Amino acid sequence: MTALLSIEDLHVAMGPQEILHGIRLTVDEGAIVAVLGSNGVGKTTLMRAVSGIYRPRRGAITFRGTPIAGLPAHRIVKLGLLQAPEGRQIFSNMSVRENLVLGGGDVGLGELDRMLTLFPVLGERLKQNAGSLSGGEQQMLCIARALMRRPSLLLLDEPSLGLAPMVVAQIFDLVQRIRGEGVSILIVEQNARAALRIADHAAVMEDGRIVLEGPAATLRDDPRIAEAYLGGHTH
Amino acid sequence: MIDPYYLQQLAIGLSLGMTYALMAIGFTLIFGVLNVVNFAHGEIYTLGAFAGLVLISAAAPPAVAVIFAALAIGALAGFSLERLAFKPFRRFTDEASLKSRAMRESTLLSSLAVSIVVREGLEIGFGSQMQSIPFAYLINTPVRVGPVILVTGDFIIFGVAAAMLVGLQYLLTRTRTGLAIRAVSNNPLGAKYVGIDTDRTIIVTFVVGSMMGAAAGILTGLYYGAVFPAMGFIPGIKAFVAMVMGGLSSIPGAVICALILGIAESMATTFVSSGWSDMVAYGFLIVTLIFFPNGLFGARRERV
Numbered sequence: 001m002t003a004l005l006s007i008e009d010l011h012v013a014m015g016p017q018e019i020l021h022g023i024r025l026t027v028d029e030g031a032i033v034a035v036l037g038s039n040g041v042g043k044t045t046l047m048r049a050v051s052g053i054y055r056p057r058r059g060a061i062t063f064r065g066t067p068i069a070g071l072p073a074h075r076i077v078k079l080g081l082l083q084a085p086e087g088r089q090i091f092s093n094m095s096v097r098e099n100l101v102l103g104g105g106d107v108g109l110g111e112l113d114r115m116l117t118l119f120p121v122l123g124e125r126l127k128q129n130a131g132s133l134s135g136g137e138q139q140m141l142c143i144a145r146a147l148m149r150r151p152s153l154l155l156l157d158e159p160s161l162g163l164a165p166m167v168v169a170q171i172f173d174l175v176q177r178i179r180g181e182g183v184s185i186l187i188v189e190q191n192a193r194a195a196l197r198i199a200d201h202a203a204v205m206e207d208g209r210i211v212l213e214g215p216a217a218t219l220r221d222d223p224r225i226a227e228a229y230l231g232g233h234t235h
Numbered sequence: 236m237i238d239p240y241y242l243q244q245l246a247i248g249l250s251l252g253m254t255y256a257l258m259a260i261g262f263t264l265i266f267g268v269l270n271v272v273n274f275a276h277g278e279i280y281t282l283g284a285f286a287g288l289v290l291i292s293a294a295a296p297p298a299v300a301v302i303f304a305a306l307a308i309g310a311l312a313g314f315s316l317e318r319l320a321f322k323p324f325r326r327f328t329d330e331a332s333l334k335s336r337a338m339r340e341s342t343l344l345s346s347l348a349v350s351i352v353v354r355e356g357l358e359i360g361f362g363s364q365m366q367s368i369p370f371a372y373l374i375n376t377p378v379r380v381g382p383v384i385l386v387t388g389d390f391i392i393f394g395v396a397a398a399m400l401v402g403l404q405y406l407l408t409r410t411r412t413g414l415a416i417r418a419v420s421n422n423p424l425g426a427k428y429v430g431i432d433t434d435r436t437i438i439v440t441f442v443v444g445s446m447m448g449a450a451a452g453i454l455t456g457l458y459y460g461a462v463f464p465a466m467g468f469i470p471g472i473k474a475f476v477a478m479v480m481g482g483l484s485s486i487p488g489a490v491i492c493a494l495i496l497g498i499a500e501s502m503a504t505t506f507v508s509s510g511w512s513d514m515v516a517y518g519f520l521i522v523t524l525i526f527f528p529n530g531l532f533g534a535r536r537e538r539v
Contacts, residue, residue: 053427077430089425091418102418102429105411145429 003062004029004153004184005050005081010059010069012042012049018057019045021208027153032175032185034195034216036229037205043188044086046205047157050186051083052076064152077105082146083155086188088138092131096122096141099130103145115144118174136167140174147178154178156187160194172198192229196220204229239382244501250389250458252497253396257451258474259481259489260403261444267420267484268440271342275316275350276448277471281464283309283449284456285357291372298372302395302453309449313441320345321437357464365461374457388458395454399447400490406443407486416440420484469513476520482530492531495519 005027012020019042027033037043048054050061052073061069068076091099100112100122116123119140125133130141139159146154156175160168168191176198179185189195196202199216204225212224219225258280265273286308287301296304324341374388407413415436418426426433451470456462477496481488496519500512507514523530 051428053424072432073427074430074432077428083428085424085428089422089428091421091425093421094414094417098414098417101411102414102426102431105430149430 002029003027004031004064005186006060006062007046007050008060008062010046010049010061011057012045012054013057014045014054019208020049020056022059023205023208023210025203025210025213027184027186028201030179030182030184031200032179032187032198034192034199034202035186035188035205035210036190036192036195036202036225038190038229041205042208043205044157045208047083047085047155047186047188050076050155051081051085077149080149080152081155082149082151082153083157084139084142084146084159085155086157086161088142090130090138090142090145092129094130095127096130096133097126099141099145100148103148105149107149109148111148111150115147118147118177119144136163136171139163139167139171143171143174143178147183151183153184153186156185158188158190160189160191168194192225196225240505241502243383243385244505245498246383246385246389248498248501249494250392250396250497251501252494253393254451254455255470255473255477255497256490256493257396257399257447258470259477259493260400260486261448262474262478263481263484263486263489264416264440264444266478268416268423268437269321269338269342271321271339272346272475273316273321273441273444274343274346275320275353276444276474277467278350278353279309279312279316279445279448279467280452280455280470281357281462281467282312282353283452284462284466285361286449287453287456288366288368288462291369295369298374298457301372301457302450305449305453306446309446309452310442312449313443313445314438316346316349316445317438317441320349321441322434325434325437354464354467361464363464365463368456368460368462370460372457373460374454375460386458388454392454392458395450399450403443403447403486412436412439416443473516476516476523480519480523480527480531482532485530485532488530488532 003026007023007025010020010023011018023046035043035046045054049056052068052071056069059069060067063079063081066079068079091102100115101109104111121137122141122144125137130138133141159171163171172194175185187195187199196216196219202216202219203210204212258276261276262273283305287305290296290301290304321342324338324345374391375386378385378387407417415426415431416439418431419433419436423433452467473496474493477493478489480492496516500515503512503515
């Protein structure tokens with residue numbers, strides 16, 4: 001398999017404080033890669049640096065052969081790297097349809113019908129203000145908005161945050177379907193159990209570094225993971 | 236039967252209110268995308284009027300060309316203002332900086348500085364006294380409508396402003412540029428994730444808002460027949476009041492409040508001398524701030 005995204009020795013700082021101390025991570029074409037870790041270890045910082053919201057202090061990020069470290073966010077989006085960010089960041093005062101139109105950008109509305117099949121609930125709410133949707137619906141809108149551009153890589157930052165277990169299961173099912181349609185996925189999660197179930201490959205972050213990495217199946221059975229992130233159970 | 240005098244004052248108030256509305260939209264759009272007040276907005280109005288005056292004295296073109304010249308100068312002034320007074324204070328490293336307090340305070344002063352420089356610059360160039368617009372360009376031919384006597388300017392101002400409002404509405408709801416403006420107003424970080432060039436969108440917002448401000452300036456100049464360097468100050472404050480009354484970031488709110496303000500001022504001259512009519516706006520501002528701190532339309536916190 002070829003690497004779609006490769007991150008080499010990535011350092012990111014906020015002012016004088018360095019948050020990421022040399023991250024190395026690869027997402028292969030067609031894969032789901034999960035980054036696990038508890039709150040505040042730098043997962044979101046990593047995602048924002050990849051999307052161009054933060055400028056890395058040092059290191060390289062290569063997406064489909066193009067170096068993207070330091071590019072502004074809107075240029076990275078144009079290359080086909082989209083993110084459904086932490087906190088969803090939807091346009092709450094605009095209609096669901098307008099959110100999707102903005103997601104399509106200059107690619108247009110070619111994906112709209114497919115999104116409404118994938119997320120039927122959005123079809124019923126097209127005219128509603130996005131802010132009036134439930135948390136799960138907002139998360140779906142956020143993912144659909146990112147998919148409107150037909151990305152080759154989708155970044156998902158804590159898609160399960162604040163959602164009921166049943167909705168979480170639904171979202172993770174959708175993530176697998178999206179991968180089935182040829183979109184590679186890099187997902188950041190505190191819900192390690194759910195993430196490891198769908199991921200091919202996983203990395204565990206602690207304090208701005210990746211401390212453990214390997215095939216998701218191996219990590220699922222790793223006693224250290226079970227101890228720290230799966231509440232002591234191995235299954 | 237209502238006294239025709241009141242109908243006349245109502246019509247005058249509407250056209251006056253429309254010029255405030257054009258100004259208030261510029262304030263509101265810019266406040267929407269940056270969360271800052273642009274203190275140089277009154278000078279954009281003045282520049283629009285002076286652009287018209289200069290063109291009239293140099294080439295004596297048709298009136299339509301005068302308005303387009305004012306719009307062009309407004310666009311240019313808005314662009315330069317953003318690059319000069321706002322861009323240098325903006326650092327897009329995290330979501331907080333786009334609407335941060337430090338930026339609000341520094342751009343408040345930088346835009347005030349631009350405003351002073353422009354006004355003083357115009358005084359050096361043209362003198363501080365009123366410049367009169369040649370008679371042929373004035374829009375004050377009387378028009379009799381039933382029992383009421385209006386002037387052509389009332390209709391022209393109302394018509395041009397209404398056309399611009401409709402155009403703005405179209406821009407904001409039907410075009411990608413307009414959706415981007417609303418997206419940046421609603422959620423600047425979210426805008427970056429969908430690939431909007433926020434920097435470019437902010438420039439466009441300044442250009443659009445300033446064109447409307449400049450249009451208000453030239454229309455008022457042609458209506459009253461006088462143009463002077465400090466002319467933007469009072470309308471700037473009135474438009475600011477309309478924006479605050481409308482809830483800071485609601486365009487419909489700002490427009491409605493600008494019209495209320497215009498009509499209230501024009502009606503007030505019935506009861507007090509016209510010198511006191513400015514007090515109406517300040518009275519509205521005080522009442523709004525005390526009793527409706529979110530603005531009359533601000534409860535929903537609707538942006539743009």
